[in-house]
Amino acid sequence: MPHIITQSCCSDGSCVYACPVNCIHPSPDEPEFASAEMLYVDPDACVDCGACVSACPVGAIVPDSKLVPEQLPFIPLNRAYYPDRHGQKVPPTSKLAPVPPAPEIQRGGMPLTVAIVGSGPAAMYAADELLTQHGVRVNVFEKLPTPYGLVRAGVAPDHPHTKKVTKLFDTIANEAGFTFYLNVEVGKHVSHAELLQHHHAVLYAVGAPHDRRLDIDGMDNVGVHTATELVAWYNGHPDFVDLPVDLSCERVVLVGNGNVAMDVARILTADADELARTDIADHALAVLRESKVREVIVAARRGPADSAFTLPELIGLTAHRSVVLDEYAQGLVREDLAGEHDELTRNKLDILATLSDADGDERRIRLAYRLTPKRVVGDGRVQAVEFVRTGTEETHRFEAGLLATSIGYHGRAVPDLPFDEKAGVVPNDDGRVTDCPGTYVAGWIKRGPTGFIGTNKSCAQHTVHQLVEDFNSGALADPAHRHRSELQRLARERQPQLVDLAGWHAIDAAEIARGAGVRPRDKFTRIAPMLAVAATAPRPTWRDRLREAITV
Structure with missing residues (x-):
C-alpha cells in the first residue's frame, strides 16, 4: 500500500x-x-x-x-497530481531525484565563519547547509531568549505536527561549530560592522515581521488588530502578551482569506478544552474560555476561485469546523465551477460547493467573497465593518466587535543595509546584498513572503552556495578578530543576559515539564522567567573556557 x-x-x-x-x-x-x-x-x-x-x-x-x-x-x-494510468503500476526506477551538491570549501587558511541573524527556518536551514563542511563555524543571533521564529510563534497551536520540525532544528543547533547567541539583538547590542569584524560573512534571515496595513477609515478604533498580532498573542510571543483582545462580542470579521486568516478563524471558534491540550499561551486560553464569539466572517475581495488559502488547509478546516457559505457565495462557487481552472483550484471549488448556510448553536466560520473593505464603524471601539460588493457600489454591513486584517506580510528595514520599501525586501542578487560585500539574505527578507516552512530550505541552500563561492574566490576577507572567545566576550559585555544553547535547553526542558504530560509544553511568555530559568543551566568549566580561548 x-x-x-x-x-x-x-x-x-x-x-x-x-x-x-x-x-x-x-x-x-x-x-x-x-x-x-x-x-x-x-x-x-x-x-x-x-x-x-x-x-x-x-x-x-x-x-x-x-x-x-x-x-x-x-x-x-x-x-x-499524477496521470491516470488505469491501475497500472509504474516500473521501479533507478533514477533518483538529483540531490543538490553541498557547497565545497576549497580555500585554505582560516576556516569559514558566518554570523546568521535570525533563528527561524531560513536561518536554521542555512546553518545546516554551512555545517556540511568541516571546520565551518556558525554563530546564530536571535533577539529573543528562545529560537526558531515563526515555528514557535507563528504555527497554530492545534497544528502540533508542523512544529515537529523543531526537532530537526535542535539537531542542527547541537552540531559542532554551531553557537547560539540568544537574547542578543543585532543593531542594539552588536552592530553589523562589528559582526563583520568577527566573521567572513553575515547572513540575515529575519523574515517579514510586519503586516500590510488596510487603509480605510476607522482603523484606529479599539478592537482592530492584525491577524499576525493575534497569532503572536495566542502563541505567547513576549511582545504581544498584553495585546487587549476582547472576545465579548458575538461576531468577528477577518479581512483576507489566506492560511493565517484561516488559522485565526479556527482558533477563535475552537473548543477551549481542546486547545487546553495544546501549547497555546495561558493568557489566550483564559480569554478564549470566556469568549462569546459565535461567528467569524472571513471576507475576501475576489471570488472563490481566487481563494488564497491552500487546499490542504481547506480540507483540514472543513473536517473539524462548521464552515458555511451564504446563498450569494454559493452562487459564486457555481459560477466559478462552470469556468476553466487548474486541478488545484477545481478541487478547492468542489469542496466549497459542498458547504451550506446551515444555522445552529455551533460556532461557525462564514466564508464571504467579493467584499472590498470600506470603513470601520465605531465611536472609539469597533461596532461594525462596512464593505462594498467588489466592482459595484452595493454596501454590506456586518455588526462585529473585533476586526482583524490578514492581507499579507511586509519586511522591515535592517540597520545598515539597503531596503526596498515597496517590495519589503533587502535588495539582493541571488542572496548577495546589493553594495554590501560580505552580507547575504535568505528567506522572506530575500524573496518576499512566499512559500512554506520547507521552502526556505532550498532558498537558504542557494544563498549559502553564493556565500561559499565568494569565500573560495577570496572575495571575503578574513575577519580582524579571529578567536571565538573575542566574540563571546564582546557579546556578554554588551548583553550580560545572553542565552546560549545550554540556556535554551533549560528553558525548553522547563516548558515541557510545565506541560506535565497533558500539553506538549506550557510556554513562558515573559522574558524575565525565561532568563531566570536559562541562568540555572550548567556553566562552562574553566577547561571549556580555555579550550574556546585557544580555538580559532
Missing part, C-alpha cells in the same frame, strides 16, 4: 531525496516546487518502503491504511 502526504506537509523536500524510486514530486529541481502547496506521492510508483516517513521532519507522511477519517481526502489529492 502506498504512503500518503497529508495536511502538515511543510515542503521541506527531505522526503524527495530519501525516496529510492523518485516517486515524490514536485522535487526541488522542478519548476513547480516554488509554488506547490504541498508535495505528492505517486501511488502507482510507491514501493511502500517507508523511507520518506523517517525523512519527513513534520510527520506528514503515513500509510494509507493508517489515515484517520479527516485525512482520507488526501488519497485522491495525491493521486490527482
Whole structure:
C-alpha cells in the first residue's frame, strides 16, 4: 500500500531525496516546487518502503491504511497530481531525484565563519547547509531568549505536527561549530560592522515581521488588530502578551482569506478544552474560555476561485469546523465551477460547493467573497465593518466587535543595509546584498513572503552556495578578530543576559515539564522567567573556557 502526504506537509523536500524510486514530486529541481502547496506521492510508483516517513521532519507522511477519517481526502489529492494510468503500476526506477551538491570549501587558511541573524527556518536551514563542511563555524543571533521564529510563534497551536520540525532544528543547533547567541539583538547590542569584524560573512534571515496595513477609515478604533498580532498573542510571543483582545462580542470579521486568516478563524471558534491540550499561551486560553464569539466572517475581495488559502488547509478546516457559505457565495462557487481552472483550484471549488448556510448553536466560520473593505464603524471601539460588493457600489454591513486584517506580510528595514520599501525586501542578487560585500539574505527578507516552512530550505541552500563561492574566490576577507572567545566576550559585555544553547535547553526542558504530560509544553511568555530559568543551566568549566580561548 502506498504512503500518503497529508495536511502538515511543510515542503521541506527531505522526503524527495530519501525516496529510492523518485516517486515524490514536485522535487526541488522542478519548476513547480516554488509554488506547490504541498508535495505528492505517486501511488502507482510507491514501493511502500517507508523511507520518506523517517525523512519527513513534520510527520506528514503515513500509510494509507493508517489515515484517520479527516485525512482520507488526501488519497485522491495525491493521486490527482499524477496521470491516470488505469491501475497500472509504474516500473521501479533507478533514477533518483538529483540531490543538490553541498557547497565545497576549497580555500585554505582560516576556516569559514558566518554570523546568521535570525533563528527561524531560513536561518536554521542555512546553518545546516554551512555545517556540511568541516571546520565551518556558525554563530546564530536571535533577539529573543528562545529560537526558531515563526515555528514557535507563528504555527497554530492545534497544528502540533508542523512544529515537529523543531526537532530537526535542535539537531542542527547541537552540531559542532554551531553557537547560539540568544537574547542578543543585532543593531542594539552588536552592530553589523562589528559582526563583520568577527566573521567572513553575515547572513540575515529575519523574515517579514510586519503586516500590510488596510487603509480605510476607522482603523484606529479599539478592537482592530492584525491577524499576525493575534497569532503572536495566542502563541505567547513576549511582545504581544498584553495585546487587549476582547472576545465579548458575538461576531468577528477577518479581512483576507489566506492560511493565517484561516488559522485565526479556527482558533477563535475552537473548543477551549481542546486547545487546553495544546501549547497555546495561558493568557489566550483564559480569554478564549470566556469568549462569546459565535461567528467569524472571513471576507475576501475576489471570488472563490481566487481563494488564497491552500487546499490542504481547506480540507483540514472543513473536517473539524462548521464552515458555511451564504446563498450569494454559493452562487459564486457555481459560477466559478462552470469556468476553466487548474486541478488545484477545481478541487478547492468542489469542496466549497459542498458547504451550506446551515444555522445552529455551533460556532461557525462564514466564508464571504467579493467584499472590498470600506470603513470601520465605531465611536472609539469597533461596532461594525462596512464593505462594498467588489466592482459595484452595493454596501454590506456586518455588526462585529473585533476586526482583524490578514492581507499579507511586509519586511522591515535592517540597520545598515539597503531596503526596498515597496517590495519589503533587502535588495539582493541571488542572496548577495546589493553594495554590501560580505552580507547575504535568505528567506522572506530575500524573496518576499512566499512559500512554506520547507521552502526556505532550498532558498537558504542557494544563498549559502553564493556565500561559499565568494569565500573560495577570496572575495571575503578574513575577519580582524579571529578567536571565538573575542566574540563571546564582546557579546556578554554588551548583553550580560545572553542565552546560549545550554540556556535554551533549560528553558525548553522547563516548558515541557510545565506541560506535565497533558500539553506538549506550557510556554513562558515573559522574558524575565525565561532568563531566570536559562541562568540555572550548567556553566562552562574553566577547561571549556580555555579550550574556546585557544580555538580559532
